[in-house]
Structure formats: C-alpha cells, structure tokens
Amino acid sequence: MPPNELMTTTIPTSRRTPPEESNMNMHSMTVRGKDRYKSGVLEYKKMGYWEPDYQPKDTDIIALFRVTPQDGVDPVEASAAVAGESSTATWTVVWTDRLTAAEKYRAKCFRVDPVPNSPGQYFAYIAYDLDLFESGSIANLSASIIGNVFGFKPLKALRLEDMRLPVAYVKTFQGPATGIVVERERMDKFGRPLLGATVKPKLGLSGRNYGRVVYEALKGGLDFTKDDENINSQPFMHWRERFLYCMEAVNKAQAASGEIKGTYLNVTAGTMEDMYERAEFAKELGSVIIMIDLVIGYTAIQSMAKWARRNDMILHLHRAGHSTYTRQRSHGVSFRVIAKWMRLAGVDHIHAGTVVGKLEGDPATTRGYYDICREDYNPARLEHGVFFDQHWASLNKLMPVASGGIHAGQMHQLLDHLGEDVILQFGGGTIGHPMGIQAGATANRVALEAMILARNEGRDYLREGPEILAKAAETCTPLKSALEVWKDVTFNYESTDMPDYVPTPSVAM
Amino acid sequence: MRVTQGCFSFLPDLTDEQISRQVQYCLEQGWAVNIEFTDDPHPRNNFWEMWGLPMFDLRDAAGVMMELNECRKVYGNSYIRLSAFDSSHGWESVRLSFIVNRPKDEPGFRLERHEMAGRNIRYTTSSYATDRPEGRRYG
Amino acid sequence: MDLDTAPMTDAVNLRDELEAVGIEEILSQLDRELIGLKPVKTRIREIASLLLIERIRKRMGLTSDAPTLHMSFTGNPGTGKTTVALRIASILHRLGFVRRGQVVSVTRDELVGQYIGHTAPKTKEILKKAMGGVLFIDEAYYLHRPDNERDYGQEAIEILLQVMETQREDLVVILAGYGDRMDKFFASNPGFRSRIAHHIDFPDYSDDELLDIAELMLRDMNYGFTPDARAEFVRYIALRKKQPLFSNARSIRNALDRLRLRQANRLVADLDHVLTVDDIRSIEASDVLASRVFRKAGKSAEAS
Numbered sequence: 007m008p009p010n011e012l013m014t015t016t017i018p019t020s021r022r023t024p025p026e027e028s029n030m031n032m033h034s035m036t037v038r039g040k041d042r043y044k045s046g047v048l049e050y051k052k053m054g055y056w057e058p059d060y061q062p063k064d065t066d067i068i069a070l071f072r073v074t075p076q077d078g079v080d081p082v083e084a085s086a087a088v089a090g091e092s093s094t095a096t097w098t099v100v101w102t103d104r105l106t107a108a109e110k111y112r113a114k115c116f117r118v119d120p121v122p123n124s125p126g127q128y129f130a131y132i133a134y135d136l137d138l139f140e141s142g143s144i145a146n147l148s149a150s151i152i153g154n155v156f157g158f159k160p161l162k163a164l165r166l167e168d169m170r171l172p173v174a175y176v177k178t179f180q181g182p183a184t185g186i187v188v189e190r191e192r193m194d195k196f197g198r199p200l201l202g203a204t205v206k207p208k209l210g211l212s213g214r215n216y217g218r219v220v221y222e223a224l225k226g227g228l229d230f231t232k233d234d235e236n237i238n239s240q241p242f243m244h245w246r247e248r249f250l251y252c253m254e255a256v257n258k259a260q261a262a263s264g265e266i267k268g269t270y271l272n273v274t275a276g277t278m279e280d281m282y283e284r285a286e287f288a289k290e291l292g293s294v295i296i297m298i299d300l301v302i303g304y305t306a307i308q309s310m311a312k313w314a315r316r317n318d319m320i321l322h323l324h325r326a327g328h329s330t331y332t333r334q335r336s337h338g339v340s341f342r343v344i345a346k347w348m349r350l351a352g353v354d355h356i357h358a359g360t361v362v363g364k365l366e367g368d369p370a371t372t373r374g375y376y377d378i379c380r381e382d383y384n385p386a387r388l389e390h391g392v393f394f395d396q397h398w399a400s401l402n403k404l405m406p407v408a409s410g411g412i413h414a415g416q417m418h419q420l421l422d423h424l425g426e427d428v429i430l431q432f433g434g435g436t437i438g439h440p441m442g443i444q445a446g447a448t449a450n451r452v453a454l455e456a457m458i459l460a461r462n463e464g465r466d467y468l469r470e471g472p473e474i475l476a477k478a479a480e481t482c483t484p485l486k487s488a489l490e491v492w493k494d495v496t497f498n499y500e501s502t503d504m505p506d507y508v509p510t511p512s513v514a515m
Numbered sequence: 516m517r518v519t520q521g522c523f524s525f526l527p528d529l530t531d532e533q534i535s536r537q538v539q540y541c542l543e544q545g546w547a548v549n550i551e552f553t554d555d556p557h558p559r560n561n562f563w564e565m566w567g568l569p570m571f572d573l574r575d576a577a578g579v580m581m582e583l584n585e586c587r588k589v590y591g592n593s594y595i596r597l598s599a600f601d602s603s604h605g606w607e608s609v610r611l612s613f614i615v616n617r618p619k620d621e622p623g624f625r626l627e628r629h630e631m632a633g634r635n636i637r638y639t640t641s642s643y644a645t646d647r648p649e650g651r652r653y654g
Numbered sequence: 655m656d657l658d659t660a661p662m663t664d665a666v667n668l669r670d671e672l673e674a675v676g677i678e679e680i681l682s683q684l685d686r687e688l689i690g691l692k693p694v695k696t697r698i699r700e701i702a703s704l705l706l707i708e709r710i711r712k713r714m715g716l717t718s719d720a721p722t723l724h725m726s727f728t729g730n731p732g733t734g735k736t737t738v739a740l741r742i743a744s745i746l747h748r749l750g751f752v753r754r755g756q757v758v759s760v761t762r763d764e765l766v767g768q769y770i771g772h773t774a775p776k777t778k779e780i781l782k783k784a785m786g787g788v789l790f791i792d793e794a795y796y797l798h799r800p801d802n803e804r805d806y807g808q809e810a811i812e813i814l815l816q817v818m819e820t821q822r823e824d825l826v827v828i829l830a831g832y833g834d835r836m837d838k839f840f841a842s843n844p845g846f847r848s849r850i851a852h853h854i855d856f857p858d859y860s861d862d863e864l865l866d867i868a869e870l871m872l873r874d875m876n877y878g879f880t881p882d883a884r885a886e887f888v889r890y891i892a893l894r895k896k897q898p899l900f901s902n903a904r905s906i907r908n909a910l911d912r913l914r915l916r917q918a919n920r921l922v923a924d925l926d927h928v929l930t931v932d933d934i935r936s937i938e939a940s941d942v943l944a945s946r947v948f949r950k951a952g953k954s955a956e957a958s
Contacts, residue, residue, distance in 0.1 A: 187608045194558065196598075197522045197611030227525055250634055257638035261626035264518035266558050292638065382605050400605070451525045459523055459533070462540035462611075481527055567775070574754040575786025577824035581817075582782070 030082060030118055031058045047098050050086035054109060055095065060116040062133040068170040069151055070393050071130045072121060074163040074336055082118055084160055085130035089113040091155040093138060110135050122506050127336065129167070141178030144304040144347050152339060163337035169346060170394035177399050179350040183314035183321050185402025186380065186427050189354060192294060192320070193266050195229060198458045199426055201450055202230035202270075204409065204433035209236070213243050217251030219443060223436050224259030224267045226447025231255075232409075232431065233272035235299045235326035245275075245284055253291040270297035270322040270355075278306060282313065289317050297322040300344075304351060311352025322407070323353035335503050342371075342391060345378045349404045358406035361423040362416050362496070368504045369423055379404040380427055388507035405429060413492040414453040414485060418471025421457050430454070440491055445484035452482045516623035518556045521596055521613040531580065534597070534615050538576035541599035546610055547571045548579050549598045552590045554652040555645050557624070566590075569600050583615060592618045592653040618644075618653035666710050675709075675748045677702055684741045688734050689870065690863035697854045698742065705749045720823040722851040723751060726794075726840075728833040729856025732902030735830045736790065738854075742828070743788040752826055754786035762796040765810040773809040781817055785824050794829035795839035815845045859902050864891050868906050872937065877914065882939035893947050909945070916941045 036042075036054045050056070062068055069092075075084035087095075093113035094103070113134045121127040140146040156164050190196055205211070205219045220231045231252075239245035252269045259267045273284035273296050281302070288296045296319055298310050307323065314321035331338035341358075348356050358375040359367035374390035380403050384396040408424055409431035420430055432450050439446025456478035460467045467474060479486035523529060529537070541548050548570050551563035566586040570579060579597070586595055595616035598609050622643035629637040644652040672678055681702065684695060711717045723746065727735040740757050747755025760780055767773040781789065791797070797814075799805040818827050829836070829846065833855065840847040859867065865888060872878055879887060890909065894900060917937055921929065 187606060191561075191608060194520060194561065194612075196609045197613070227519065246634075250636075253638075254636065257626060257640070260558055261624040261640045262516065264516070264556055264558050264624060265520050290635065403605070448525065455523050455525050459526065459529075459537070463533075463536045464540070478526070482525075570782060573782055573785065574756050575824065577753075577785035577821065578782025581778070581785070581821070 030120075034059055043099055043101060043104055045099060045101075049083055050090040050095060051080075051083050053086075053090060053095060053099075054112050055089040055093075055115055056082055056086035057114040057116055060114045060133060062116065063135075065136045065172045065174045066133040066170075067136065067139065067147075067151075067172060067175060068394060069132050069134065070167045070169070071132065072163075072165040072167050072336065073118075073128045073130045074126055074161060075128070076160050076162050079160045081120075081128040081130075082115075085115045085118045085128060085132070087158060087160060088130055088155050088164065089115040089132045091158055092132070092151055092153070093134060111138060113138070124506070126162075136172065136174055139175065141175070142180070142308075144308060144351050148304060148347065156337075165335070165337050166339045166343050168340065168391070168393040169343055170396060171346060171350070173397050173399045176350065176397070176401060179401070180308075180311060180315060180352040181349065181398075181401030182354045182404050183311050183319065183352050183402075184354045186405050187403065189320055189405060192318075193229065193268070195266070197426070198454060199421070199424070200229045200405075200429045201227070201447070201454060202232055202407070202409070202429050202431040203228055203436040203447070204232045204234050204431060205237075206234075206433050206437045208234040209240070210242050213247030213251040216243060216248055217255040219437060220252050220269050221255035221259055222443035223447045224256060224269070225262050226436070226444030227263075227451030228267075228436065228447045229265075230268045230270060230295070230429065230431075232270040232322070232433075233297060235272070235274070235301075235324040237272050238274050245273075246287065249284075249287055249291055249293075253293060256293070266294070268294040268320070270295050272297040272299070272324075273310075274299045274302055278309060281306065281310065285310070285313055285317070285319070289319060293319075295320040295322055297324060298353075299324045299326040300348075301327045304347065307348070307351045307353060314354070315352065320354045321352070322355040323348060323357075325357045333503060340391070340503070342374055342378055345375050345404075346396070349379060349398070349401060353404065354402075355405045355407050355429060357409055360408040360410055360412050360420070362412060362419050370505050371503055372423070374505075376406050376424060376428070379406045380425075389505055391505040403427070407431060409433065411495075413495060414449045414488045415472075415475065415492050415495075417450075417453040417457045417475065418467050421454075421461065422468045426458075435488070435492065438491075439484065440487055441484055446488065448482065449484040449488035452478050452485045453488075516621055518594065518614070518617070518621055520556070520558065522611060523613045528617070529613070529615065534583070535576040535580055537611070537613065538579045538597065541597075541611055542573055542576065542579075544599070544601065544610070545603075546599035546601050548573070549600065550579070550582055550586050550595065551598060552586060552593045552595045552616075554593045554618075554649065555642055556594050556621075557640065557642050557645070563594070563596065566595075569598075587616055591616065594618065620653070663713050666713070668706075668710075671706065671710065675706070675750075677706070677745050677748050680741055680744050680748065684738070688737060689866045690859050691734055691738075691856065694734070694738060694854055694856055697852070698738065698745070701742075701852055702745050702749075705745070705751060709749050709751075721751070722822060722849060723826045724818055724822075724850050725826070725828045725852040725854060726836060726850050727828055727830040727854050727856060728836045730832060730858055730902060732904030732906075733856035733858060734903065735856055736792075738856075739788060739790045739828050739830075743826075746788065746826060752787050753824075756784070756787035757790055758784040758787065759790040759792065761792050762807065762810075765791070765797065765814075766806045768806075770806075773806040774813060777810045777813045781813070781825070785821075788826045788828060790828045790830060793831045793835075795831050795835045798839055798843060800842060811843065811845075815849065818849045861888070861891050861895070864895075864902070864906055867903050868910060871907060871910055875910075875914075877910075877917075877935055877937055879937050879942075880939065883937050883942050886939045886942040890942055890945060890947055897947065912945070913937050913941050916944050 034057055035052050037052045071088055073081065073084050073088060075081055094108060094111045113132050115130050115132045117131040119129045121129055138150060152166055203223045205216055223231050249271055252271060256267050256269050271288045271293050273281050273288065275281045275284060285296050298307060300323060311321055328341060328344055332341040332344060345356060345358060356379060358379060359372040361367050361369045361372050370389055371391045374392045377384050382398050382400060384392055386392055386395050405427060407429040412420060412430065412432055413435035436446035436450060437443050439449060453475055456474055457467055460474045475489060479489055519525060538548055550566035552566060553560060553563035566582065594614060596612055596614045598612040601610040624640050624642050627639040631637055681699060708721055729735060736759060743755050743757045746752045758780060764780055765777045767776050797807040797811050799807055868887060894905060920941065
C-alpha cells in the first residue's frame with residue numbers, strides 16, 4: 007500500500023506497516039543490562055525510547071508528532087529523542103534513573119512512518135504512561151508533551167499533530183462547564199445554529215455606543231453578540247461601562263423579542279483576581295455568558311471553567327493567538343490538539359473555523375475539529391486529520407463557533423459544512439448591512455430559518471440554496487439587500503494546513 | 516410585537532402543510548413530538564402546558580396534526596408550540612421546537628428597571644398579557 | 655413514489671407504470687406465500703388494478719378526491735386475513751395511497767377504555783400510530799355491544815367513523831372477523847357499511863390446502879413428514895376439522911408445534927441412539943398418532 011493511501015486501520019495498535027517502511031519499524035535497539043547505565047552519551051534509540059514492538063496500553067496517552075530531522079539525522083533517532091526529551095531523558099546517562107521504575111516512565115516511540123508526499127518529514131507515534139501526568143491539568147499535560155522538545159537542536163521542525171487521550175485521563179477533567187445540550191435548554195433555542203455577531207469597530211466605541219450595537223443586533227434577531235478578543239478595559243471604554251450598557255441592551259432586546267439573548271462579556275484581564283472580579287460582576291448583572299481569550303493560559307482557562315460551572319455561566323473561548331503555532335504544517339501544535347485540550351479544560355464555546363470565511367480552514371481539517379468538539383466518540387479519520395479513536399466518556403459537548411468573513415448568502419454552505427450545533431457569527435455581515443444593524447441581523451436570521459426549514463423538508467438545500475434564499479427574500483427586504491450587497495464575496499485561498507491522507511477512489515466513503 | 520421564540524418565528528406563519536413536513540422530519544429522526552400551549556410567553560417560562568403526552572411511536576405527521584387541530588379548537592387564541600424530544604444518549608433533550616399558533620394580538624413585555632447601588636440595574640421582564648388572570652389573557 | 659409530486663401527464667405506458675411501482679412483485683409474493691385463497695387473490699389483483707388506474711387518473715387530472723379504501727375481511731380464523739392485510743398495506747404504499755405503509759393491528763381492548771373519558775384518548779392513540787398506514791381491527795364486531803347502550807365501544811365507533819370519513823388520505827381501516835357476525839355488525843352500524851369500499855371473503859381451506867400448508871410450514875422449520883406420518887396427518891386434518899374451535903392454518907400451526915414436542919420427547923427417550931440429521935428432521939407416524947384427536951375424536955376441544 008503506497009503511503010499516501012488512506013489507511014482504515016486504527017493506527018496505534020496496528021502492526022500492518024507499509025512494506026517499504028517495515029525495515030524502519032523493525033528492531034528494538036535498546037541496550038539492556040548494566041551497559042545501559044554506563045556514564046557517557048548513548049543514542050536515544052538505544053536508551054529505550056524506541057520500542058517498535060511496544061503495544062500501547064488502553065491507559066497510555068499517545069502523541070503523534072510530525073518530525074523533521076536535521077539533514078543527516080536518522081529519523082528513528084530523532085523520533086526517539088522526541089520521546090526522550092518529552093519524558094524522562096536528559097542529554098547524558100544519569101545513574102539516578104536507577105532509583106526509579108525508569109522503564110515505565112520512559113515515553114516509547116513505537117512507530118515511525120514517512121509523511122506521504124513530504125520528503126524529510128516523519129510521523130512518530132509516542133506512547134506515554136498515565137503516571138507521567140497530573141490528573142486534571144492541561145498545564146502539566148502540555149508541559150510534558152510540548153514543554154521542552156520543540157527547540158531541540160537535531161530537529162529542523164516539530165509539530166504535535168494529534169493525541170489519543172485515554173478515558174482514564176479524560177475522566178479526571180471537568181469538561182465543558184455547560185455543554186451544548188444545557189446551553190440550548192438555557193437559551194431555549196433548539197434545532198438550528200445559534201447566531202452571533204462581534205461588535206465592530208473592534209476598538210474605540212464608548213460603552214454607550216457599544217451597547218447600541220448590541221441592542222440593535224439582538225433585537226434584529228441574533229441570539230448573541232460578542233466582545234472581540236482585545237476588548238478588555240481600555241481608555242475609550244472601561245470594562246464596567248461595557249458590562250452595564252451591554253446588559254441594558256440584552257434585557258431590552260429580550261423584552262422586545264420575548265427570546266433569551268446574551269452577549270459574551272470578555273472578562274480577560276491581567277490577573278486572575280481581575281478576571282474573577284469581572285466575572286462576578288457579569289453574574290451580578292444577570293449575564294448568561296462570559297468570555298475569555300486563549301492567551302490567558304491553560305491554568306487560567308481551567309480556573310474560569312470551574313468558576314463557570316459553579317456559577318451557571320456559559321464560557322466562551324476566543325482562540326486568540328493560536329495561529330502563531332497552529333497554522334504552519336511543519337512546526338507547532340495542530341489546532342485539533344488545542345481543541346481536545348480545551349474540551350478537557352472545560353470551555354463551552356470555541357472558535358473552530360468557518361471553511362468559507364476569511365480565516366484559515368480547509369473543509370476536511372475543519373470537519374475534524376468540529377467532530378472533536380461535538381461527538382462523544384471520534385473514530386480515527388485520516389482524511390479529516392483525526393489519527394486516533396477518541397472516547398470522550400460523556401464529557402459535555404463543546405459548541406464550535408464559526409466567525410470571520412461569513413454572510414447570509416452562504417447559509418446553505420455553512421449549514422452543510424458545519425451542521426446544526428454551531429454558532430454562526432456574522433460581524434461585518436450584520437453590522438455592515440446597508441439598512442442598518444437590525445436589518446442585518448434579521449437578514450441572517452431569516453436566511454437561517456429558511457434554510458433549516460428547507461433542510462428538514464428534505465430538500466437538497468446545498469444545491470437549491472440560492473433559490474431558497476431568494477424565495478425567503480421575497481418577504482424580507484433586509485435579506486434581499488444582504489444577498490445583493492455580498493453576492494460576490496468569497497475567500498478562496500490555498501489552505502496552509504490540510505490532511506496528509508486523501509481518500510483514494512478504492513476506499514468506500 | 517411578535518414573540519420570536521422557536522425555530523421559525525422569523526418566517527411567515529407556517530401553513531399546516533409546512534408544519535406537517537417539519538413533524539414528519541422529527542418522526543423520521545425517531546423523536547417524540549409534544550404539543551404545548553401557554554398564555555404566558557415569558558422567555559423563561561419553560562414549562563408550557565402539555566396537550567397530552569409526547570407522542571411516541573408515530574409514523575406519520577397526520578397523527579400530530581389531528582391533535583394540533585384539537586388543541587387549536589380549545590386554545591386557538593394562545594401560543595401553541597411543537598417540541599420534539601430525542602431520547603438518544605448524549606442528547607436526551609428537545610431537538611426542535613417551533614411555534615404553530617399565536618394569539619391574535621401579542622401585547623409584548625414590560626421591562627422594569629430597579630436602580631441599585633453602583634449603577635447596577637435589576638431588570639424584570641413581564642408579559643402585559645399576564646396582568647390578567649390565567650385563562651382570560653387573550654380576549 | 656409520491657402521488658403528490660408525480661408530474662401531470664396525458665399519456666401513460668401501463669407496463670412502465672406497473673414496473674415503476676413494483677406491485678407485481680408483491681402480488682407474486684402473495685401467490686407464493688399463501689396457499690389456496692384463489693378468490694382472495696383475484697380480488698386483490700382487481701383492487702390493485704383499480705388503484706393503479708385511479709393513480710393514473712389522478713395524474714391526468716381526471717380525479718382529485720382521495721378514494722375510499724377502507725375494507726372488510728370476513729372469514730374464519732386462520733384464513734390469512736392478517737397476512738393479506740400486510741400485503742395490501744404494501745400495495746397501497748407503493749401506489750401512493752398510504753404514505754408509510756405500516757399495519758397497526760388491534761382488537762377492542764386496545765380501542766375501548768374502562769371508564770368515562772378513557773376511550774377517546776385510547777382510540778386516538780391507536781389512530782395516531784396508524785396514520786400513514788393501515789389500521790387492522792380484528793373481530794371488529796366486539797366494538798358494538800347491542801345489549802348495553804352505555805357501552806364505551808360506541809364512543810370508539812364514532813371516532814373511527816369520523817376519521818374514516820374525514821381523513822381518508824391519512825389512513826385505511828380494515829375491519830375483520832367472522833362473516834356472519836360482521837354481517838350483523840354492519841346491519842346495526844350502517845355508518846361502517848357505507849364507508850367500506852371493498853369486501854373480501856376468506857374461504858376456509860380445503861383438506862388438501864391444509865396439508866400443503868402443514869408441509870410448507872414444516873419445510874420452513876427444517877422438518878418433514880415421513881410418508882406414513884403424512885398419511886396419518888391427512889387423517890388428523892379430517893378429524894380435527896370436525897371438532898370445535900377449528901381455526902384453519904392457525905390450528906395447523908398449533909398441531910405442528912405439538913408434533914415437534916412429541917418428536918423431541920421420542921428422541922430423548924432413547925439416549926443410546928446416535929442421531930442422524932434425518933432423525934432430527936423427521937416427524938414420524940407415531941408422533942402424529944399420539945394426538946388426542948385420534949382418541950377422543952368428536953369429543954375434545956382444541957387442546958390436545
């Protein structure tokens with residue numbers, strides 16, 4: 007089987023390696039007995055970090071790295087080094103290893119495959135014993151797996167592609183504070199994606215002006231509005247101003263529509279104390295949802311998730327900053343790993359891509375992220391970049407958010423790509439409407455409801471989408487003008503991150 | 516005003532044929548459809564009165580439509596909604612809900628503000644309809 | 655194919671039409687599966703043809719009303735009424751006269767309640783489940799108790815009549831039972847009579863047909879008569895028919911169940927014997943002859 011063909015077997019336990027790779031995966035080179043601990047420098051692959059016969063246990067954490075060794079470095083040695091540096095090893099042999107159950111704690115690279123169509127890159131599968139990690143701590147998990155090894159000199163580049171988290175470890179995390187099911191019950195909204203918008207301009211609006219945008223958008227038919235990631239507490243708008251005016255807007259829109267509304271109040275701040283203070287105030291004002299940015303760090307995120315669970319608050323996460331390490335294919339951490347960590351950490355919303363909008367997102371890869379957020383069990387799907395079977399052990403579902411450069415005219419595509427359990431955020435697509443913000447919101451809501459109605463009726467809504475929208479626009483002028491204004495807006499650029507495995511025609515899909 | 520709860524409130528009121536197609540969709544997903552009515556459409560009034568039990572094991576929407584028409588005969592000037600329940604693991608909740616009947620006039624909601632310390636305001640939303648006793652709210 | 659969405663037309667190729675709906679398949683399945691019942695099969699072919707033409711008329715714009723399709727099946731127990739109802743439901747479904755094609759089979763107990771206010775919800779519950787398909791009411795005459803004016807059955811009857819009239823496109827009702835009792839039932843409930851479009855009478859099976867049925871059932875279960883056993887079973891049929899509570903194919907099935915029991919007993923009695931496949935499959939004459947029908951011919955009831 008050529009390496010670029012889709013392998014349907016589950017990877018970690020499969021020994022069916024492609025023939026031309028089998029020599030790579032054949033032998034253990036571990037030095038055993040007293041030679042192992044002789045002072046000096048030993049190759050990582052001889053220290054026990056390369057164990058091609060190792061069968062990962064159900065309780066092991068498995069990481070898949072994309073390893074790009076420096077020229078002339080043996081890929082197996084490079085992969086073993088990754089295993090070593092992300093677990094027990096240091097650059098030289100230490101006798102103190104012998105005071106420990108070292109063999110258990112050593113991460114074991116058990117498989118190295120060349121990456122299809124990418125010369126010089128290798129997929130290294132590494133198993134870690136559960137005892138290497140503190141329960142319920144993303145900080146500890148990430149410090150172990152990505153703490154040290156990414157700057158390791160013998161590697162040109164390194165990327166953490168995916169992780170298999172054993173149920174035993176998943177169960178030590180709280181998971182999403184609210185989850186999709188309870189969020190829908192609290193918001194009293196069922197059967198359709200939720201609609202949101204980020205208040206624009208991002209910077210400069212006073213609290214009073216800002217609240218105006220929130221009121222118009224919510225009254226017009228959106229379910230949520232959202233602070234942007236960098237709206238915290240700046241000279242033009244102190245956070246308390248924003249919170250007070252926003253809640254006036256939310257309550258007014260609620261009374262005007264008879265529907266539950268919300269606005270993600272961004273509580274991101276310089277210290278935990280400040281964040282808690284802001285979150286408490288949001289609660290006091292009766293907000294249903296608060297928001298944090300990914301840049302506050304994993305521990306702060308977990309703290310806020312616990313706070314959110316205790317205080318019946320939906321917790322929105324903006325993935326601010328992730329592209330610095332998720333976007334390039336050869337180096338960094340894949341967003342699918344971040345998505346897994348965030349589901350463990352316990353946020354309720356996460357931005358996960360739009361496919362059709364202005365930000366990075368190949369459809370198949372994005373599909374993989376959405377599955378990770380929403381399913382209770384993810385089967386390995388190489389064509390979506392999902393390398394492992396992952397059980398979520400009934401951890402709440404995490405609501406993905408699609409935001410950035412999307413508009414009402416794409417509603418059929420959005421529904422097709424992203425499904426029903428998603429928040430569609432039309433910022434420019436609401437606030438930039440020629441007839442005003444309310445009209446923009448109404449256009450989006452009408453387009454969405456018309457599309458759901460058509461889908462449920464069994465129509466081929468993807469193909470008939472434009473027709474369905476045009477028909478709905480006959481009784482909705484705002485939709486008509488939205489379709490007119492944005493009719494030609496698309497963002498078609500080459501994706502920088504796509505699955506390495508593409509389905510071949512011989513595989514039934 | 517128009518209460519916009521439910522999945523299709525921004526569209527023109529659904530015809531019986533459209534309602535029936537949505538019901539059929541729910542039945543084909545294996546969901547049980549429930550008819551609920553109220554004269555208190557407060558956004559946090561979760562528990563509308565049930566018109567009988569959720570209808571389990573139906574194959575065709577006509578059964579639900581028969582009950583809906585009965586319900587309309589009695590509560591034709593109230594809000595009536597259909598809710599579809601999914602019993603599958605991981606959901607066990609409502610999967611679709613939409614309004615299928617409204618009173619002729621929808622008076623909307625009053626928003627009361629209680630000024631508190633620190634510019635904080637306590638908001639209370641109440642339906643003008645509930646100013647009158649239950650059963651006499653919509654003519 | 656959905657009747658509502660089929661395109662308007664002014665010319666129809668009957669052969670294509672038949673193939674498109676695939677009812678020939680159901681009719682031949684009926685021929686294969688059911689022994690005898692010649693007049694029933696003929697009636698069903700007639701009804702299928704009528705419905706096929708009705709469907710075409712509708713597409714040509716020559717008719718728009720939903721036709722009345724409610725039926726009565728009369729005949730003694732075990733004459734194939736339930737099986738035929740299932741096939742009819744498939745035919746109606748393929749032709750687009752019912753939307754889903756399920757059969758909900760009930761008797762009085764599932765329709766009529768025990769106290770005031772109990773009956774209407776019960777009847778409606780059943781009707782809702784049957785919507786889109788066929789409601790098969792066995793021994794329908796029990797709904798009507800002429801001796802008791804306050805019987806709740808009357809309430810069920812009224813609801814049924816109303817739905818049969820106003821929701822003809824939503825469900826088809828089949829009333830079934832003994833011929834003579836159904837006649838009386840229709841006589842005292844003219845509302846039903848007038849709403850029934852097709853009456854089908856299910857004749858009793860002849861002795862030969864009952865034997866064929868027995869052999870077919872045995873074959874399906876991987877059993878068979880030895881020649882002697884077969885001869886004795888012919889006698890059994892003749893005797894059993896004269897006894898009370900005979901119910902055609904159902905009595906045959908019950909008899910076969912008892913034969914299998916006796917055969918098993920006989921085999922187990924001889925633990926030293928090495929069994930062959932043939933031994934396991936064969937029903938022998940002694941298994942048949944042990945029936946009480948032979949001993950108490952003319953006296954005993956169904957149980958033996």
